[in-house]
Amino acid sequence: MTKLRVHNLAVSLDGFATGEGQSLETPFGHAGHRLMSWFFPTRSFVAMTGHDDEAVGRGTSGVDDAFASATNQGIGAEIMGRRKFGPQQGPWEDESWRGWWGEEPPFHSPVVVLTHHERPDLAVGETTFLFRSLGPADALALATEQAGALDVRLGGGPTVVREFLQADLVDHLHIVVVPILLGRGVRLWDGLEGLEDRFSVEVTASTSGVVHYVFTRLPR
Secondary structure, three states, X not given: OOOEEEEEEEEEOOOEEEOOOOOOOOOXXXXXXXXXXXXXXXXXXXXXXXXXXXXXXXXXXXXHHHHHHOOOOXXXXXXXXXXXXXXXXXXXXXXXXXXXOOOOOOOOOEEEEEOXXXXXXXXXXXXXXXXXXXXXXXXXHHHHHHHOOOEEEEEEXXXXXXXXXXXXXXOEEEEEEEOXXXXXXXXXXXXXXXXXHHEEEXXXXXXXXXXXXXXXXXXX
């Protein structure tokens, strides 16, 4: 059975999963790269970004890399919010924007981009972006169809993840608590009181200073 999985969603100590003021120059707003500073040095991330074997070998191993390496395992499609695809809001004034990732995005699969302003599908390298105005259940149904027999990754941002958690559709939730205080931005946990009752929770601390929480959905 297809599972909906969240991986590597970093959250500050005060609950923000992205900073304020996202723009083309600052994809994470005023948080900069601080939320993902544990992830970028890992061997798995270096490999995802197309570097050669020598560069991959210089990447970090250990706990953080073990979690990072699970990101793409058994994944056949992704769901993401529009703000993860790019900084534009409202009607698409410029459809030339092809995402943050250049001409070879790291997904290599269909990606359902949730937006109130649909546009034609966009193929970039091995990735096809499908722009749809759908609620969580319908979006998951479409992504499941696209994924074949594999799982679906819920890529974020935090607003989208929160909506899918509220709809009780998430089977695997990997949260990384990063020891920073952001003070403003987009919070993950608002409106999710009692969420822990639906999941078993495992915790792993890393020497990098982050703490990995894995929420696994209990039988419904």
